[in-house]
Amino acid sequence: MPPVRALGHTDRNLPEAKPSGAPLLRLLFVDNAQTDYTLLARYIEVGGYRLQSARVETAAQMRDALSGGGWDAVISELDLPGFPLADVLQVLRDGDFDTPFIVVTGTGDEDAAADALVAGADDYVSKSRLARLVPALRRVMATAAAKGRERTEHARLRLLQSHLDHVDDVRAIARDVHDNFGELMAELAPGLGWFAEHAADDAARAQVHGMQQALERARARAERSVRALRPPLFELGMARALQSLAQSILPRHGIAFECVSRPALVALDDASFFAMYRVCQASLLMFARRGRTRSLRIAVLAQADTVTLEVADDGADRGDHGFSSAASRDLRDLREVAGALGGVLEISSGPSHGTRVILSLPLAAGP
Numbered sequence: 001m002p003p004v005r006a007l008g009h010t011d012r013n014l015p016e017a018k019p020s021g022a023p024l025l026r027l028l029f030v031d032n033a034q035t036d037y038t039l040l041a042r043y044i045e046v047g048g049y050r051l052q053s054a055r056v057e058t059a060a061q062m063r064d065a066l067s068g069g070g071w072d073a074v075i076s077e078l079d080l081p082g083f084p085l086a087d088v089l090q091v092l093r094d095g096d097f098d099t100p101f102i103v104v105t106g107t108g109d110e111d112a113a114a115d116a117l118v119a120g121a122d123d124y125v126s127k128s129r130l131a132r133l134v135p136a137l138r139r140v141m142a143t144a145a146a147k148g149r150e151r152t153e154h155a156r157l158r159l160l161q162s163h164l165d166h167v168d169d170v171r172a173i174a175r176d177v178h179d180n181f182g183e184l185m186a187e188l189a190p191g192l193g194w195f196a197e198h199a200a201d202d203a204a205r206a207q208v209h210g211m212q213q214a215l216e217r218a219r220a221r222a223e224r225s226v227r228a229l230r231p232p233l234f235e236l237g238m239a240r241a242l243q244s245l246a247q248s249i250l251p252r253h254g255i256a257f258e259c260v261s262r263p264a265l266v267a268l269d270d271a272s273f274f275a276m277y278r279v280c281q282a283s284l285l286m287f288a289r290r291g292r293t294r295s296l297r298i299a300v301l302a303q304a305d306t307v308t309l310e311v312a313d314d315g316a317d318r319g320d321h322g323f324s325s326a327a328s329r330d331l332r333d334l335r336e337v338a339g340a341l342g343g344v345l346e347i348s349s350g351p352s353h354g355t356r357v358i359l360s361l362p363l364a365a366g367p
């Protein structure tokens with residue numbers, strides 16, 4: 001990280017900068033004029049921040065500064081001699097940097113600034129309106145943080161999907177061990193019993209008896225293997241699994257939640273268990289992305305032949321959030337999963353109850 005910048009310029013029209021207890025902001029400036037750089041830095045400090053910054057003028061310098069990481073934003077002059085804005089943006093793209101990017105323009109450069117936004121800049125501020133600089137910084141940094149959280153949630157969802165695919169493979173192995181190996185042992189047991197009854201002498205009977213004991217040990221080991229292949233998530237039960245899921249997602253978004261299960265233990269087959277778990281996860285992510293929910297209620301309700309998952313918000317956001325909304329995109333694919341299991345997945349929005357995600361599945365006798 002570059003050293004803390006020492007200001008060499010003071011604008012007498014600006015109040016004193018904030019004290020050392022103010023939040024620290026790390027900014028990279030792309031500018032060939034020390035006076036402009038110092039003035040921009042002064043506005044940011046007056047806006048309530050301590051500043052750690054560096055100034056670069058070339059692509060090589062910018063790449064070197066970015067490689068150290070840790071920047072909260074990049075602020076660039078619109079068009080530097082020898083380092084045009086298109087090249088500045090290309091350096092960001094080449095390094096796969098998600099750092100917020102603001103362009104500072106001169107008076108009359110609005111058309112060029114608009115082109116910069118189209119090219120990938122997050123915002124622009126005119127030198128004649130530098131009072132907008134700090135609000136613009138706060139906005140683009142908040143947007144970048146929200147995008148980062150969304151990427152994290154999508155990564156978690158992809159990880160879960162990978163886990164579920166692995167679980168499907170494990171379940172197939174468990175079924176094969178249980179069905180095929182179990183069937184083979186069931187066929188061998190009567191034959192060994194017949195040999196034990198018709199053995200010619202005690203030695204032969206002892207030999208057959210030893211084979212029967214070995215077969216029983218193999219059966220017991222196969223059962224233990226099948227139980228070991230069962231994913232730990234199943235052992236939690238649906239209510240505890242959803243409680244753990246909500247705890248892993250909602251608190252960091254500032255969303256309170258309540259989990260209810262009636263009855264406390266609901267018997268589900270493996271496919272229904274995972275479908276309900278995935279629908280709940282996608283629902284929690286949907287509400288978190290919308291950013292307006294304060295609390296959620298997660299309920300699993302079992303009736304005679306149906307089990308229902310309902311994820312309902314507090315009614316704070318009463319807009320239309322059906323399957324067509326961007327926030328609910330992860331739920332759309334799960335409708336087919338619900339249908340394949342003989343169930344229904346719906347999103348209901350209304351002024352009287354806010355938004356609800358409801359999954360109904362036929363209730364099996366047991367897992």
